[in-house]
Amino acid sequence: MNLLWPETLWLLPVLPALVAAYVWLLRRRRREPVRFASLALLRPALGPGQRWRRHVPAALLLLALAATAFALARPSAVITLPSEQRTIILAIDVSLSMSAPDVLPDRLSAAQAAARDFVRNQPPDVRIGIVSFAGTATVVQAPTDNREDLLGAIDRLQLARHTAIGSGIIVALSALFPEESFDPDPTMMSSAEPGRAPNAPREEVAPGSNGSAAVILLTDGRRTSGPEPVDAARMAAVRGIRVFTVGFGTAEGATIQNEGWSVFMRFDEGTLRAIADLTQAKYFHAGTAAELQQIYHDLNARYVLERRGTELTALFAALAALFATLAAMLSLLRNNRYA
Secondary structure (H helix, E strand, O other): OEEOOHHHHHHOOHHHHHHHHHHHHHHHHHHOOOOOOOHHHHOHHHOOOHHHHOOHHHHHHHHHHHHHHHHHOOEEEEEEEEOOOOEEEEEEEOEHHHHOOOOOOOHHHHHHHHHHHHHHHOOOOOEEEEEEEOOOEEEEEEEEOOHHHHHHHHHOOOOEOOOOHHHHHHHHHHHHOOOOOOOOOHHHOOOOOOOOOOOOOOOOOOOOOOOOEEEEEEEOOOOOOOOOHHHHHHHHHOOOOEEEEEEEOOOOOEEEEEOOEEEEEOOOHHHHHHHHHHOOOOEEEEOOHHHHHHHHHHHHHHHHEEEEEEEOHHHHHHHHHHHHHHHHHHHHHHHHHOO
16 A cells, blocks of 8 residues: 555554544543542443443554555555446458458368357446457447447458558547547548647547547458558547557468468568557457457457555545544444433
């Protein structure tokens, strides 16, 4: 546990002084004679339990003061809490290389199966969107909590030519920020607003600071068209969006047949790492269908539960109020009993 304002703990040394004052008052009261009209009234007050019960209110008040001192010091700790991430965009590569059979039965089928499991395992309040990209990128399913619509969108994915990873990221951002105007290839046109760069945010924030949304990008190839993926990653970074990247396929790559031509495909691991680093996310590699499913499982755990620093001031303040209330109630009950 860390303390944000440790200098306020100077209040703690006051507590031993209060204990000493309390003991001094008790001893002083013992020296004073007390008159009772009848010994029958005195016997219940001298029971064995009464010796410590009368000190309970004072002990609770002491605990209340200690909790107050810690509350003023603003304690914090790293604890596991439900994640605030509530909108996730799955950006899935549907280029022709996804038909390669090095991951059985083929890369696209394995990716679809893992995506279905990911969707099913998300909490009901998490909204998910589906983006597919090849030579261009498309929002196949806008963010929704309807799992049947999402599973149907995954089933409808179709293979196409080329690989525009950068466009996939930009279209994913457009699904997260529908109020903004995005161009999947900003190099082809000028900004919609004079004096503002294409796809520039209205307000820049720190990378990875957006706690309500994220993108998971899966690809098995490298850019062959569209904007530079790293430039697109910077667009996500200035909006605080983390882009988790998954390189899919075997490390050796694979050869596929495309219209009578043999094409060797291998994903660009360096670019995927750069995208994740720029956006304060993480890069994963999946060489088999089982590994891809495990990655999605790990990401699911990342979004459901997250370890983060949390201030505990309210907890200590509540404890202080509870102890003080109990001390007051017990003191009143005791005084009324022996009045």
